[in-house]
Amino acid sequence: MASAATPIISLNGVEKSFGAVRALRGVDLACHAGECIGLVGHNGAGKSTLMNLLAGVFPAEGRIEVDGKDIASRYSVATAQAHGIRCVFQELSLCPNLTVAENARIMHASLRGFGWRKRAGKLILDKLDEVFPGHGISASDIVGDLPIARRQMVEIARAFSVTTAPARLVILDEPTSSLDAHLASQLLAYVRSFVAKGGCVVLISHLLGEILAAGDRVVVMKDGKVVVERPAADFNRTSLVAAMGSVAHDEGANAATADTKRSETEPRVRVAADRQAGGPELIAHQGEIVGLAGLGGQGQSEMLIRIFDAAGKNARNVTVVGGVALVAGDRQTDGVFPLWSIAENITISSLRRMRRGPLIDGAATEAMAEDWKQRIGIRTPDMNNPILSLSGGNQQKALFARALGSDAQTVLMDDPMRGVDIGTKQEVYGMIRAEAEAGRTFLWYTTEMDELKHCDHVYVFRDHHIVAELSRSELTEEKVLHASFAEVA
Ligand SMILES: Nc1ncnc2c1ncn2[C@@H]1O[C@H](COP(=O)(O)OP(=O)(O)OP(=O)(O)O)[C@@H](O)[C@H]1O
Numbered sequence: 001m002a003s004a005a006t007p008i009i010s011l012n013g014v015e016k017s018f019g020a021v022r023a024l025r026g027v028d029l030a031c032h033a034g035e036c037i038g039l040v041g042h043n044g045a046g047k048s049t050l051m052n053l054l055a056g057v058f059p060a061e062g063r064i065e066v067d068g069k070d071i072a073s074r075y076s077v078a079t080a081q082a083h084g085i086r087c088v089f090q091e092l093s094l095c096p097n098l099t100v101a102e103n104a105r106i107m108h109a110s111l112r113g114f115g116w117r118k119r120a121g122k123l124i125l126d127k128l129d130e131v132f133p134g135h136g137i138s139a140s141d142i143v144g145d146l147p148i149a150r151r152q153m154v155e156i157a158r159a160f161s162v163t164t165a166p167a168r169l170v171i172l173d174e175p176t177s178s179l180d181a182h183l184a185s186q187l188l189a190y191v192r193s194f195v196a197k198g199g200c201v202v203l204i205s206h207l208l209g210e211i212l213a214a215g216d217r218v219v220v221m222k223d224g225k226v227v228v229e230r231p232a233a234d235f236n237r238t239s240l241v242a243a244m245g246s247v248a249h250d251e252g253a254n255a256a257t258a259d260t261k262r263s264e265t266e267p268r269v270r271v272a273a274d275r276q277a278g279g280p281e282l283i284a285h286q287g288e289i290v291g292l293a294g295l296g297g298q299g300q301s302e303m304l305i306r307i308f309d310a311a312g313k314n315a316r317n318v319t320v321v322g323g324v325a326l327v328a329g330d331r332q333t334d335g336v337f338p339l340w341s342i343a344e345n346i347t348i349s350s351l352r353r354m355r356r357g358p359l360i361d362g363a364a365t366e367a368m369a370e371d372w373k374q375r376i377g378i379r380t381p382d383m384n385n386p387i388l389s390l391s392g393g394n395q396q397k398a399l400f401a402r403a404l405g406s407d408a409q410t411v412l413m414d415d416p417m418r419g420v421d422i423g424t425k426q427e428v429y430g431m432i433r434a435e436a437e438a439g440r441t442f443l444w445y446t447t448e449m450d451e452l453k454h455c456d457h458v459y460v461f462r463d464h465h466i467v468a469e470l471s472r473s474e475l476t477e478e479k480v481l482h483a484s485f486a487e488v489a
Pocket residue numbers: 018021022023041042043044045046047048049050090379380388389390391392393394419421
């Protein structure tokens with residue numbers, strides 16, 4: 001019998017390569033009961049690969065011990081699950097055509113026989129109630145019809161739900177990427193209570209505040225190796241960024257706090273106020289960065305889609321001058337062309353510019369892809385590799401490059417920084433500011449308060465309406481939260 005100090009799982013000298021890419025280069029890691037490990041590192045550092053190994057998805061080279069026994073040669077998803085090791089992947093793994101209850105059943109084969117659907121529904125709803133009180137999800141909802149945040153909540157609740165096998169180690173890969181601040185804090189509170197009862201969580205996040213708040217121990221990966229491993233209490237944000245190999249900047253420090261005078265010229269985007277609900281109209285001028293704030297799923301993404309659809313048309317209540325590009329928030333369903341290369345994914349919005357007679361100039365597309373690889377730091381040996389060979393954060397960078405590389409005058413961003421590492425984020429913030437100064441307009445939906453500080457002007461959404469308008473000098477977290485939660489009188 002393993003002693004209390006024996007790790008649930010430990011890896012020694014674990015290696016993994018994908019063709020020429022060495023994703024893991026000899027990783028040692030032990031996960032103990034009663035701890036939350038915060039795992040951080042730049043995009044492509046190898047975090048998701050390591051999690052896939054822990055979950056038994058890939059075979060690995062090296063030593064894997066579960067409860068003190070070396071089982072590397074027969075480690076698989078089934079072995080991991082039998083030992084209570086679960087994983088919530090960054091690219092969600094629910095079946096979109098099935099209901100919430102049916103998706104719970106997929107993981108719990110013991111739910112069979114008469115009334116299994118009802119029992120599966122109760123299992124997942126009880127867990128949703130525990131992790132995300134007030135979640136608003138029903139067991140009979142079809143997963144594909146749910147917004148991404150709710151899908152992520154179902155996937156998380158499913159990972160913690162228990163029938164026959166226990167949940168001892170739960171790996172959460174960017175679990176809050178689609179959750180707003182309120183849902184994220186509910187999840188982190190649940191993680192702490194799970195750990196306090198003897199569970200183990202590996203939490204991967206680019207939001208360092210989450211790592212410092214929920215982690216007992218921080219593990220930093222760089223280029224396929226663990227480079228730092230220390231108690232979370234030893235770090236603050238600056239030292240953690242430094243441990244990851246980036247230089248810490250105070251987020252928002254480059255953003256001025258004074259208001260810039262709003263231009264008198266015709267706006268680039270104007271959406272008339274909702275007549276029934278009142279509230280302000282949405283206006284974005286040339287060179288402005290306009291933030292869309294509020295809790296997740298309050299109509300911000302729908303507003304961006306409305307603007308996108310109205311471009312070049314005579315739409316009712318929406319005026320858009322010039323071309324528009326969209327950086328999708330749900331990269332899995334709306335952003336990435338999964339069968340195409342990285343280069344094709346980046347250049348697709350710019351092909352008109354690269355036409356030579358009836359053909360596309362191959363050298364020009366290649367040059368554009370290479371240029372963006374350098375500018376935004378896409379980690380790949382070859383831009384002709386399939387887009388899905390990139391880590392999640394690097395796929396997101398490619399979507400950015402597609403929008404910024406196009407000649408659209410307005411760029412719509414649907415919470416696009418999710419999963420992007422802190423060093424790259426800071427570079428992209430600088431890029432957005434420079435592009436705005438050169439005349440581009442940005443409409444930026446973000447669930448991160450720190451990102452709103454880069455905006456000239458912010459609209460807060462609640463229940464699919466704009467309920468507040470804040471200039472930069474008026475912007476505080478308190479005001480945004482107040483407007484996000486206040487009941488309509
Ligand atoms: N299926 C695959 N085929 C080819 N290369 C891959 C594959 N999966 C991962 N890689 C490569 O392995 C390396 C590590 O990727 P991984 O997804 O583990 O990084 P990560 O630290 O999770 O990054 P992110 O923060 O962006 O999610 C990257 O260089 C990536 O391009």
